Amino acid sequence: MPSPFSERMLQQVELALRSDCRCAITLDELRLEASAAGLTGVEIEAALAQRSFDVRTSALVSLACAIKSANAAALENAKQQALALGWSGEEIALFARIAEGMIDGPTPRPLSSPSNRKDGHVAAKQ
Numbered sequence: 001m002p003s004p005f006s007e008r009m010l011q012q013v014e015l016a017l018r019s020d021c022r023c024a025i026t027l028d029e030l031r032l033e034a035s036a037a038g039l040t041g042v043e044i045e046a047a048l049a050q051r052s053f054d055v056r057t058s059a060l061v062s063l064a065c066a067i068k069s070a071n072a073a074a075l076e077n078a079k080q081q082a083l084a085l086g087w088s089g090e091e092i093a094l095f096a097r098i099a100e101g102m103i104d105g106p107t108p109r110p111l112s113s114p115s116n117r118k119d120g121h122v123a124a125k126q
Helices: 007-017 024-036 041-048 055-069 072-084 089-104
Strands: none
Touching: 007 024, 007 041, 007 055, 007 089, 024 041, 055 072, 055 089, 072 089
């Protein structure tokens, strides 16, 4: 069974979850990955502001951000919003596991940077 979540959707969620990253190099790599997935510059900037122009994707962004914040009220509100926009309870549960993996996973290391940089490059702490 194919995933109900497109690569474009997941890229927007990843951008929203990493929007607090203070590392310009990491953010540039995330922008490049999102662009390769077909997102426009405006869509990328919206995702970094934790928004999406697509209402169903916006519900996923809100859900992922609520999971990251660990705010029970925000999480319940985001789940209700996702249900109202046509996501099933099963899809929401699946997406929550995907989002938790994104949150718990390491901040993506920029592809163009070695692990021992002497230029002061530091990834933001999660």
